[in-house]
Amino acid sequence: MLSLSGTGIGRGIAIGRAIVLDHSHRQIPEFTLSEDAVEDEVKRFRDAVARARTGLLRILDSIPPDSPPETHAFVDVHLQMLDDPVISEQPVESINHERKNAEWSLKTHADTLIAFFDGIEDPYLRSKKNDVHQVVDRVLAELLGHTVTDLSRLDDDLAGYVVVTHDITPADTVTLHQRGMTAFLTSLGGPISHTSILARSLHIPAVVGLHDAVRYIRNDDLLVIDAANGSIILGPDDAVLQEFRDRQQAHREEIASLTLLHHQQAITQDGIQVALLANIELPEDLKLLAPAGAEGVGLYRTEFLFMNRSQPPGEDEQFETYCQVLDTVSGPVTIRTLDLGADKQVDGGRTDGERSINPALGLRAIRLCLNEPALFKPQLRAIFRAATRGNARIMIPMLSSLSELDQALELVRETHRELAKEGVEFNPHVPVGGMIEVPAAAISADLFARKLQFLSIGTNDLIQYTLAIDRIDDEVNYLYDPLHPSVLRLIYRVIEAGRSAGIPVSMCGEMAADPEFTRLLLGLGLREFSMEASSLLQIKQLVLNTTVCDLEKTAKDALQCLEQDRLRNMVEQLNIDKVSTV
Numbered sequence: 001m002l003s004l005s006g007t008g009i010g011r012g013i014a015i016g017r018a019i020v021l022d023h024s025h026r027q028i029p030e031f032t033l034s035e036d037a038v039e040d041e042v043k044r045f046r047d048a049v050a051r052a053r054t055g056l057l058r059i060l061d062s063i064p065p066d067s068p069p070e071t072h073a074f075v076d077v078h079l080q081m082l083d084d085p086v087i088s089e090q091p092v093e094s095i096n097h098e099r100k101n102a103e104w105s106l107k108t109h110a111d112t113l114i115a116f117f118d119g120i121e122d123p124y125l126r127s128k129k130n131d132v133h134q135v136v137d138r139v140l141a142e143l144l145g146h147t148v149t150d151l152s153r154l155d156d157d158l159a160g161y162v163v164v165t166h167d168i169t170p171a172d173t174v175t176l177h178q179r180g181m182t183a184f185l186t187s188l189g190g191p192i193s194h195t196s197i198l199a200r201s202l203h204i205p206a207v208v209g210l211h212d213a214v215r216y217i218r219n220d221d222l223l224v225i226d227a228a229n230g231s232i233i234l235g236p237d238d239a240v241l242q243e244f245r246d247r248q249q250a251h252r253e254e255i256a257s258l259t260l261l262h263h264q265q266a267i268t269q270d271g272i273q274v275a276l277l278a279n280i281e282l283p284e285d286l287k288l289l290a291p292a293g294a295e296g297v298g299l300y301r302t303e304f305l306f307m308n309r310s311q312p313p314g315e316d317e318q319f320e321t322y323c324q325v326l327d328t329v330s331g332p333v334t335i336r337t338l339d340l341g342a343d344k345q346v347d348g349g350r351t352d353g354e355r356s357i358n359p360a361l362g363l364r365a366i367r368l369c370l371n372e373p374a375l376f377k378p379q380l381r382a383i384f385r386a387a388t389r390g391n392a393r394i395m396i397p398m399l400s401s402l403s404e405l406d407q408a409l410e411l412v413r414e415t416h417r418e419l420a421k422e423g424v425e426f427n428p429h430v431p432v433g434g435m436i437e438v439p440a441a442a443i444s445a446d447l448f449a450r451k452l453q454f455l456s457i458g459t460n461d462l463i464q465y466t467l468a469i470d471r472i473d474d475e476v477n478y479l480y481d482p483l484h485p486s487v488l489r490l491i492y493r494v495i496e497a498g499r500s501a502g503i504p505v506s507m508c509g510e511m512a513a514d515p516e517f518t519r520l521l522l523g524l525g526l527r528e529f530s531m532e533a534s535s536l537l538q539i540k541q542l543v544l545n546t547t548v549c550d551l552e553k554t555a556k557d558a559l560q561c562l563e564q565d566r567l568r569n570m571v572e573q574l575n576i577d578k579v580s581t582v
């Protein structure tokens with residue numbers, strides 16, 4: 001029995017067998033061959049290419065007939081690339097003439113091809129270099145005798161399995177979830193990476209940031225995972241296994257008891273109405289709204305519609321999807337425009353992370369959309385068309401300057417004009433709000449509030465950018481602190497800006513879902529919280545047990561407190577009795 005620990009995601013307990021994927025960067029050996037080894041090396045290379053091809057054909061065969069057509073296209077593109085002479089023939093010349101080993105020969109030629117794609121101006125074509133990477137990686141894996149990390153090669157049914165790997169992208173998380181994965185463990189990752197957020201919202205227990213600890217885990221090892229405190233027990237004995245089964249059961253019962261609150265309105269003891277909304281990533285999350293008693297959607301991360309596909313969805317497909325969401329939800333639906341870039345790199349979204357050395361500070365979200373109206377406009381059109389069906393709000397992510405906001409608003413007006421001219425039915429009265437998640441926007445929130453109809457505080461990014469900590473870098477996770485005085489002051493500034501301008505202010509970052517901060521935020525004047533549905537009832541229980549006027553003074557005093565230990569004590573004071581039942 002061995003214990004490992006990392007950063008826990010979610011609150012569940014998972015028990016399952018390990019399935020270890022080698023997702024680390026491959027070490028490519030370089031050496032010169034003796035003359036008599038050349039022929040064998042050429043054969044080794046050709047065999048590896050042939051096995052890679054067989055692997056791709058097997059994937060093609062296994063695609064269910066009802067899959068979207070892009071699924072085939074995606075694999076076909078890889079098959080074609082495998083036949084490209086740069087990948088399948090030129091390395092043979094290097095093996096023959098320079099007597100370099102197969103891995104190195106392949107890598108050098110692939111680097112040339114990748115550099116060629118890098119030089120292409122069109123971002124969509126440029127992003128095709130990711131396909132080159134994947135195809136080359138497939139051949140390298142065959143050469144090096146590693147497991148190919150393509151998720152489509154995994155057994156369809158992952159129920160009962162814990163995926164253990166170097167890193168998982170948000171897109172892979174969706175795929176693995178669809179295959180029933182019980183939990184996942186990664187070397188990399190932090191608590192507010194998009195993968196972690198997605199894991200919480202899909203109820204997948206996970207532990208991230210395990211570093212080298214994942215190396216202790218072998219295929220088929222029995223694992224017990226306690227996501228709440230990030231601990232893993234490898235090879236538990238019977239007593240430990242039983243203890244965790246009991247805790248799993250207790251957790252289920254606790255969740256069941258909270259469900260009794262789902263129909264109750266979130267009103268504090270002193271009669272303040274609090275809006276509790278849900279964050280969703282995919283239309284399938286909608287089924288979680290009613291059981292959680294969500295009053296609407298406070299954040300719809302539309303970029304997930306662009307993932308796991310080779311082409312971005314067109315206007316009509318987006319229209320259908322937004323209609324589906326609006327038809328299902330009776331309350332407000334806050335549709336956030338595309339927030340692609342940073343850790344959400346997707347083929348279908350025309351992003352290209354490797355181009356930017358520092359993607360979190362790069363062409364992301366509204367920056368990308370303003371740079372590529374051809375990507376942004378179909379989304380705007382689809383939203384305004386779908387908005388005739390329900391209570392839609394539109395929300396612009398990652399605003400950092402007023403001129404950016406002006407450009408976005410001009411595109412909104414232009415879209416209205418175009419739709420009107422074409423005689424297409426649309427709703428021109430959709431409220432437009434902005435995410436305040438960049439310190440520059442928080443500091444000038446009063447100015448943004450004059451031009452917008454609501455604000456929403458994105459604490460995941462606001463904390464990342466205020467404290468200069470990359471949200472996906474596990475090395476700096478320890479600095480992530482929602483109670484940092486500068487973060488709290490910015491949050492308060494935004495709440496006040498909204499109050500003075502008479503517009504609603506919501507919070508949709510992970511801080512809104514953490515019961516430790518609910519009372520503090522209520523005391524600072526926040527009245528709308530949006531979070532993954534799984535946290536909503538616990539926060540509601542807390543709201544029902546809170547008397548806001550009793551905590552306003554301490555909450556405001558906390559803003560003046562620069563000693564972090566004292567500040568933590570003040571927050572603890574606010575939270576005493578939070579467990580009392582309704």
Ligand code: PEP
Nearest residue numbers: 437458459460461508509
């Ligand atoms: C945030 O930054 O707090 C937020 C809600 O947006 P995302 O996590 O999608 O960046």
Ligand code: MG
Nearest residue numbers: 437458460461
């Ligand atoms: Mg954000």
